[in-house]
Amino acid sequence: MPYIRPGSRSPEALKADKQKYLAFFLAQEKYGIKLELVKEIIRPLFITSIPGAAQDVLGVMNLRGHVIPVANLRIKFGMPEHPFTDDTRIIIVDSDDGGMGFNVDRVDDMVFLSSGEIDETPNFDVAIIRDYIQGIGKIDLRSLIILEVEKILASYDLPGKEVAGNGAIPSIP
């Protein structure tokens, strides 16, 4: 039974104020995304490649009967490619159109951060990735690069003739 100082808030209450992030590694750097957007984390499955797709799109995989596109964040962020290892995991992120998977080198942990613990991205020259960074979090003196999943997902929306999303109802002008 942990001792809780009278008047202080329980660890649960403290955590409630904070946002949960899933931390993972990409080329020794620690990244994080909002946990609420993560549907599941799986070991790599067979991926069918798609000719003509963006370079970082690995292809599609069969996740229990669902076709899920998978993209390689290393390639997307211009990092050197790396073969899949035993630690490689695919993080499935939820989206309106069925979700998408991203492979990461290793999944680390769940992290609690309040908005105060997230700094703005310093202005350095990381053109490729900068658009997708929400801020830099700090845990135990290590930085956690927090990614904006929504923006990453949106970057895969191709302009097409049938723009309407799955069942999305366009508004009447």
Next chain:
Amino acid sequence: MNNNKFISVLKTMQLDKDRTLLEIRDFLKLNKDELTENPAVQPVAAALSGYIKELIRVPKEKRMLNKELIEVCIAAFQKAFVSETEASLNLSVNNNNEEDENKSQTFEDSPVFSPDTVDPEILTEFINESLEHLEMIESQLVELESDPDNREVINAVFRAFHSTKGTASIFGFENIKNLAHSAEMLLDRVRQGEFQLTEELADIALLSADTLKLMITKLKDLSPQSISFLPGNYQQLMDCLSSPEKYISLKQSLSQEDTSEASEIKHAAKTTNADDLAGLKGANPYADEKDQFAVTDNSRLYQSIRVSVDKMEDLLNTVGELIITYGMLEANEYILSNKDRTLTSTANQMGKISRQLQKISLSLRMVPLKNTFVKMERAARDLMRRSGKTVQLQISGENTNIDRNLVEKINDPLMHLIRNAIDHGIEPPEERHRGGKPEQGYIRLHATHSADKIIIEIQDDGRGLNLDKIREQAEARHLISNAQELSESDITQYIFSPGFSTADKVTEISGRGVGLDVVKRNLESIQGSIEVRSNPGAGCVFTIRLPLTLAIIDGLLFKVGQHEFIIPAIHVRHIFHPKTEQVSTVNLKGEMIFFQNNWLPIFRLHKLLDISEAIKEPTEALVLIFNYGNKMCALMIDALVSKQQVVIKSLGKLRQQPGFAGAAILGDGHIRLILDAAHLLRLAFQQVEIQSQVRIC
């Protein structure tokens, strides 16, 4: 607008209300035939019509009230309407006397529905559909209360009433139709900004939806009484709907006084002579009614349940996984080499059951369009009878399989289009005769499974679309400017805008131009599309395209390099190893193949998709003679793997990926991409064009 309403509008006419003026104009137009027949009314109607037109033309501040004319008109119309009502009352009494007219008690028109002739399945469909619409209304109205200015929601409620009206009218359920119509009118007035959607109005609308629900549920009895069933509050509700102003002002004055007596009156205003009306809002009496229905549940009705798409998808996915897992079990060495007969036969049995399960779960979703088309046939017959036109409805491709979920969604749109074709498209017999057409109109309903879509065409040989009128309307609604140059096909697409109508005559069968926007929206909600081609004087064709997303196709699995793809078998005319003499080149670049006395261009799929390590020599490769529309060409592939039925799935986030229509999960648990035939061909021909341009330079 009914006659009484018309008179009340005339009495309270305000010159600065364009809406009222338009209403009067429309009423006159609509009832032109009857008005001109009556010598007592004809001159006043003409004068009034001229006066109103004049009024609409001049700006609000310059309008002059011609009190004398209006008074003369009111007097004349009142007189005429009274005698008319008497006549129609006599008529309906007469009808009641005839025993074989068991379906009477309708207000106007002769009823087309009788319990003996109606198909229980169609009726069930109608009941379910309408109840769905009504439930939707309920939830939307509740939403409106928190966000009263949300036009989107107002439109949705409006459309739901409209659809209910439309189908009820086909069956000849006059009472339901009239109520839905009045409710629709109320919403239309809200939509036009005549009133704000206050809580009171929302109440009336909700009450209308509830009452409609009650009436429609009652239809399940399949008895003549159920058709003529009128809830006690019906007439009162109709009054409320036709003159909500009165109702609101009554409520407002009451709430201002706010005495207990007033609130009693307020209550009474809502519920006078309608005990069951209270029940509609409260729980009990309505529940009693429901129980009653449960008891009288008629075995003639088609039994079905509705299952959500998600659940269906889940089932299908899970069964698919089962099959794959079973495949792995079957391939397991231990099981293959085991000597235990019971284990082997159990495993085989399990395999059979799994496949059976898959078959069933797939068939749960796939249905031929036949039922839908038969329904259309029936509806067309009824419509014909009412419109006095004879039309031949030809149906083809009714065995095209379509996802059950899609079928449900295309019912309404198809019904609308058929209705439109008969009502507006096909001319009256005399006009057809003058135009040198056979008196019998012709409508063709055709379905095919083409390219990556299911295509349904509704073609009529009527008058076609009036482009000038569409343009005029589009300009009047500021959808396009006067100067804007538009192609004919661009202009025709405006008929799908909300509230658009070029029909002079508003009939009860098809309404005031809300139809096509509903159609379009319904189709878009299932990722479908609709377009129209019109040939003035010779008719028009509506083409509906539905996605394959939910459909199953026969696919050819083939190899190019390391990749395996699926192409819909329907596009492939022929597959063969070309002989050396069959292949030749033009200008050392464009390759051609001789097939059935034609030289067709060859496209190397590995080049189109940029795949290395493919077979480069045509005589070692395989060519698919590929068919799309009226074009043909040869696609070069490495080898054919198999032919199989596949369930098409969306590529999700990557669904716009050029060249691919979707994906399928095969028996090995891996995904194969399905080639987008149409797109591929476009790419291919573009390439030819570029090449030929290069050559010209």
